[in-house]
Every structure is written in C-alpha cells, then in structure tokens.
Amino acid sequence: MPGTDVVVVGNGAVGLSIAVEIARRAPELHVSVVGPVERTRAASVAAGAMLNCFGEVTAHTRRHRASEARFAIARVALDLWPQWLAELEADAGGAEAAAVRASWSEGTFVVMGSSSGRIAGENFAAMREAAVELGEPHELVDPEQVDGLAPRLGQRPFQVLHLRREGAVDGRAVVTALERAARRRNVELVPATVRSVLRASDGAVSGVELRDGRTVSAGAVVLAAGVASGALADQVLPAGAVPPMLHGTGLAVTVKRVNTGPRGPHVIRTPNRAGTCGLHVVPLAGEDEQYIGATNVIGFDPAPGVYLGLAQTMLRQASEQVDETLAVSYVQRWLVGTRPIPLDCYPLIGPCSIPGLLFATGTYRDGFHSSPAIARHLASTLLQNSPEDNDSPFTQFVPERMPIETTSVSEAVEGAARHAADTMHDQGTQMPWWLDHTPLEEWARGRIRAFFESLEEPVALLPEVIDPQFLDPAAIDTRSTDRLRRYLRAARLHHGA
Numbered sequence: 001m002p003g004t005d006v007v008v009v010g011n012g013a014v015g016l017s018i019a020v021e022i023a024r025r026a027p028e029l030h031v032s033v034v035g036p037v038e039r040t041r042a043a044s045v046a047a048g049a050m051l052n053c054f055g056e057v058t059a060h061t062r063r064h065r066a067s068e069a070r071f072a073i074a075r076v077a078l079d080l081w082p083q084w085l086a087e088l089e090a091d092a093g094g095a096e097a098a099a100v101r102a103s104w105s106e107g108t109f110v111v112m113g114s115s116s117g118r119i120a121g122e123n124f125a126a127m128r129e130a131a132v133e134l135g136e137p138h139e140l141v142d143p144e145q146v147d148g149l150a151p152r153l154g155q156r157p158f159q160v161l162h163l164r165r166e167g168a169v170d171g172r173a174v175v176t177a178l179e180r181a182a183r184r185r186n187v188e189l190v191p192a193t194v195r196s197v198l199r200a201s202d203g204a205v206s207g208v209e210l211r212d213g214r215t216v217s218a219g220a221v222v223l224a225a226g227v228a229s230g231a232l233a234d235q236v237l238p239a240g241a242v243p244p245m246l247h248g249t250g251l252a253v254t255v256k257r258v259n260t261g262p263r264g265p266h267v268i269r270t271p272n273r274a275g276t277c278g279l280h281v282v283p284l285a286g287e288d289e290q291y292i293g294a295t296n297v298i299g300f301d302p303a304p305g306v307y308l309g310l311a312q313t314m315l316r317q318a319s320e321q322v323d324e325t326l327a328v329s330y331v332q333r334w335l336v337g338t339r340p341i342p343l344d345c346y347p348l349i350g351p352c353s354i355p356g357l358l359f360a361t362g363t364y365r366d367g368f369h370s371s372p373a374i375a376r377h378l379a380s381t382l383l384q385n386s387p388e389d390n391d392s393p394f395t396q397f398v399p400e401r402m403p404i405e406t407t408s409v410s411e412a413v414e415g416a417a418r419h420a421a422d423t424m425h426d427q428g429t430q431m432p433w434w435l436d437h438t439p440l441e442e443w444a445r446g447r448i449r450a451f452f453e454s455l456e457e458p459v460a461l462l463p464e465v466i467d468p469q470f471l472d473p474a475a476i477d478t479r480s481t482d483r484l485r486r487y488l489r490a491a492r493l494h495h496g497a
C-alpha cells in the first residue's frame with residue numbers, strides 16, 4: 001500500500017477524532033485510519049455516550065493527583081463538547097450532521113435511591129461536593145419533577161442531583177459523522193486490522209503491517225485501538241514497560257417504548273457503584289427509543305460474552321429503580337462492547353521511548369467523553385505546534401510507567417472488601433435481621449488478602465480489578481494471577497522499582 005505521514009490504528013471515537021483534528025491543523029499531511037468496518041465489540045459503538053464529567057465523580061476522584069488529572073481531562077472535554085459538536089457538524093454536513101444534532105440530550109439526573117449501597121452514597125456526596133466547590137451548574141431537585149423517573153413503589157429515590165451541562169449523544173451517530181468528516185478532510189479510511197507495528201533500522205516507527213500481509217509505511221503511528229493497543233504495544237516494547245491492558249466486557253440494551261407513556265428527554269443514572277459503573281437510561285434519537293446500560297466484568301482475556309445473571313440484574317434494576325414501564329418496552333438491540341482498561345485503570349496517553357509511536361488508549365469509561373480533549377492533545381504533541389505544558393494533566397499518564405498506586409496495599413484490601421460486600425448487596429444478597437454487612441466483608445477480606453499475598457510483589461489494585469480474581473473459588477491458582485505475577489516482576493525489573 002502507498003505510504004502515509006500518520007497512521008492512526010483504531011477507528012473508534014478516539015482514533016477518528018485524532019485523525020480529524022490532525023487533518024484540520026495540517027491539511028498538507030496524509031493521514032490514514034486503519035480499523036475493521038464491523039467494529040466487533042468496539043466500545044464506541046456499544047457505549048451510551050454519556051457526556052458525564054461530574055456524573056462520574058467518586059469518593060476517590062480528588063484524593064490523588066492521578067485521579068485529579070483524569071478528572072481535569074474530563075472537565076476540559078466537558079467545556080469542549082459544544083464547540084466540538086458544532087465543528088463536527090460543519091465538517092460532516094448532510095444527514096450525518098443532522099443525526100448527531102437530533103441525538104443530543106441535555107441534562108443528567110443522578111438518582112440516589114433507597115436501594116443504593118454505601119459506595120454509591122459516598123460517591124453521590126462526593127459528586128455534589130465537587131460541583132459546589134468548582135462552581136458547576138447543578139441543583140437538587142424533587143424526584144417527582146423528573147420526567148421519565150417512575151420507579152417501582154418502594155424504590156423511590158430520596159435525592160436527585162441535576163447536572164445541567166451534562167447529557168448524552170448517540171455514539172453510533174457520532175462515529176458515522178466522524179467518518180464522513182474524515183473523508184471530507186481527505187483522511188484515508190483503511191478497512192483492515194493491524195497485525196503489528198513496524199520499525200526501521202534506527203528503531204523508529206516505520207509503519208504498520210496489516211493482517212492480510214500488506215504494509216503501510218508512516219513516520220508516526222498512533223495506537224488508539226482500545227484493548228487491541230495493548231497487544232500491539234507488547235510486540236515492540238520490553239516486557240513490563242507498559243501496564244497490561246485488561247478487557248472490560250459490558251452489556252447494554254436499546255429498547256423501544258410502545259403505549260407506555262413518554263420517555264424522559266435526558267439522562268437518568270445512578271452514581272458509580274461498588275466495583276462498577278452506574279446504572280443509566282439514556283434517550284436515543286428515535287422518539288420512543290432508550291439505551292439501558294451497563295455491566296462491567298474485567299479480565300486479562302476477552303470474555304466470550306456477558307453473564308446472564310448480570311444482564312438480568314441490570315434490566316431488573318433499570319425497571320425497578322428508574323422507570324417501571326421499561327419492563328414492557330421492546331428490546332431492539334443487545335450491545336456488547338469491550339472497554340480498554342490498563343491494570344491501574346488510568347489511561348495511556350502520549351509518546352513513548354520508540355520515536356514516532358504514540359498512545360491514545362486505556363481510557364476505561366472516559367474514552368468517548370474525553371475524545372475531544374485527547375484529540376487536541378495528541379494533535380498538538382504529534383505536530384509540535386503548541387508549547388510543552390508540564391502542568392498538563394496528560395503528563396500523569398505517560399504510557400511507560402509502573403502501575404499508578406493511589407493507596408497502600410492494606411488500604412486496597414479494605415476498600416475491595418467494602419466494594420465486595422456492596423456488590424453482593426446490589427446483587428440481592430440479604431442478611432438476617434440480627435447481622436449487618438460485616439460477615440460479608442470478613443469473607444471477602446480473607447479472599448482478597450490471600451490474593452494479594454499470592455502476588456509475591458503486591459501492588460495496590462483498584463476494587464474493580466480485584467473482584468474478578470477473588471470471586472472465582474480457584475482464583476489464587478488461575479492463569480490470570482500467574483500472568484499478573486510475571487508482569488509485576490518484569491515491570492519492577494524494567495523500571496528499576
């Protein structure tokens with residue numbers, strides 16, 4: 001294949017946004033985006049595409065510089081989205097622009113209900129505290145005044161936080177518009193899958209090899225292929241250089257309402273819960289269509305699907321906690337996507353030790369929302385047309401690093417035990433009236449402590465990463481644990497830690 005100046009590996013929201021932004025700033029460059037047309041399990045086309053920043057705040061968001069940096073990126077993106085959408089509509093034009101405009105829903109209502117666990121309650125309080133402190137437009141509202149919030153009797157919320165500037169847009173419509181905008185900006189879209197990154201004799205990047213054997217030469221390569229970016233990076237970087245990329249498999253459902261009353265015109269969600277994201281119901285462009293999400297199971301390897309029990313719980317909670325009439329709506333699509341999650345749950349952004357190779361991946365739940373900010377940062381970095389800002393939040397997330405630890409190992413054990421007990425509560429576990437959650441925490445604490453001890457060189461992992469390890473009765477002897485041990489040894493050797 002002919003050569004190009006920049007190859008962006010990955011045709012999701014992040015990859016396409018980077019390509020479009022580079023083309024806007026440097027139209028003389030030849031930019032190519034490589035990615036399969038079908039986008040099997042791609043996070044961008046399975047996402048609810050909530051433009052939530054304060055809606056994602058947790059009790060730990062502002063307790064460590066890395067968490068603060070991720071939040072800062074999300075705030076930049078929140079400010080950028082109105083202008084970003086206007087520019088995208090101008091670039092795409094036609095039906096694609098109209099579809100994006102029609103899908104925009106403004107306003108997010110965060111619901112704190114009687115069935116919420118302790119973790120969700122702490123996150124709700126932190127969310128409101130951040131909004132007050134940072135002057136984000138918001139208010140506590142009467143649950144009865146929220147259109148589309150009609151939970152089952154006994155599940156009625158006692159607090160609802162309205163975040164005025166947040167909302168959602170149809171992720172599938174945005175990806176289609178980005179493709180149209182890329183073509184109109186003369187970006188080449190290559191319908192293929194990258195097998196490997198190629199290097200020249202001097203060690204610099206020289207292009208990529210496709211799965212069909214063809215090669216594309218390039219002076220710069222951007223890895224924005226979600227979970228696939230991890231395997232590509234492992235081919236060219238030393239063992240332990242970059243945190244391993246985990247697969248976060250999630251399920252969502254789109255439904256159509258028929259004779260069940262009007263839907264809400266805004267996002268209704270819960271705070272992020274124990275070990276997972278918040279339950280959310282998002283309006284779609286169709287007048288009677290809604291999106292219900294989402295589950296999250298993390299592992300070293302892609303899951304073959306989604307647990308039936310998790311799907312059942314998600315749909316039951318949506319109809320019980322958000323809108324009882326969802327139970328009689330019609331399922332239109334089942335969406336399964338895979339979130340790219342580094343071991344420490346923080347993104348991999350920017351250049352690495354290989355000249356010409358840049359990362360834009362590992363964004364966990366923030367990729368779609370943060371894509372405008374990531375695109376502008378990567379374009380500036382690659383084109384070197386803005387001064388280096390040592391205070392930029394992106395500097396926290398250099399790809400080659402030891403896992404970021406935001407707490408101690410002992411605190412990680414205790415936190416994970418609390419999350420485990422709350423997760424069991426969310427899944428319907430009930431204790432006898434004379435017992436509280438303490439026995440659940442004690443059971444989980446023993447399993448989690450044994451898991452950490454099995455690592456030999458433990459690192460303070462976040463609860464959502466630990467959960468899949470200890471819930472398996474044979475967790476300590478699993479292949480995933482062995483892989484984690486090998487990575488930690490290699491990482492300490494490589495980074496001299």
